[in-house]
Amino acid sequence: MTKYVNLNKRKLPLWMMLVLMVISIAMGWAGCDGQRDPSLAGMEEAYVKRVVDGDTFITGNDERVRLIGIDAPESVKPDTLPEPYGPEASAYVKELLEGKTVYMDVDVSDTDRFDRLLRYIYLADGTFVNEKLLEEGYARHVVFPPDVAFEARLRDAENRAKSDGEGLWGLTD
Known part of the structure; x- marks a missing residue:
């Protein structure tokens, strides 16, 4: 004989209620609530279509975006060799952002002299990409x-x- 639980006049088998509770608890522990970080509310959403280099990408709307406050070593500047750690920076940003939706926050200036959008960038989990x-x-x-x-x-x-010798700060001459 199956036992039932009465939820708002609907009867569910007890085993089904237990399974639903276990799934809910597991999702909470894993941080899989299906929601983006609430601090991103009101920010501009953008799909990253292509990463240009370690500090610039192109959105799905073909807008060029430059990350505020950072300067990655050059890796694609015409007629010049890549700077040390430039290809690594570009590859990392590509892995981190390309094909994903990001959240963009403007400071004071909307664009730079090259007409790129100037933005602070966040991942859906709240990671501050510029800082990372x-x-x-x-x-x-x-x-x-x-x-x-x-x-x-x-x-x-x-x-x-710098103090930890991370990335380009760990390079030796």
């Missing part, structure tokens, strides 16, 4: 006022990478 690239040594911190909202945070990320 600095922390892992894939870029250097640069400041172009008036876009300085996260200047101290980004500088600190670069300093941690």
Whole structure:
């Protein structure tokens, strides 16, 4: 004889209720709530169609986006050899962003002199990409006022990478 649980006048087998509870608990532990980080609400969503290099990508709408506060070593500059750690930075950003939806936040300036959108970039889980690239040594911190909202945070990320010898900071001559 199967036992039933009464939920709002619907009867479900007890075993089904237990399975649903276990799945719900497991999803909560894994952080799989199907939602994006709430701090991303109100940010501009963009699909990353192609990564150009370690600090620039192209959206699904063919807009060029430049990450604020970072400068990755060059890897695709015409008529020049790639800079040390440039190809690694480009490959890492490609793996991190290409084919994914990101969330973009503007500071003061909308575009730079090359008409690229200037943005802070976040992944759906809330990862601050600009900071992550600095922390892992894939870029250097640069400041172009008036876009300085996260200047101290980004500088600190670069300093941690330097002291730990991460990425380009671990290169020897």
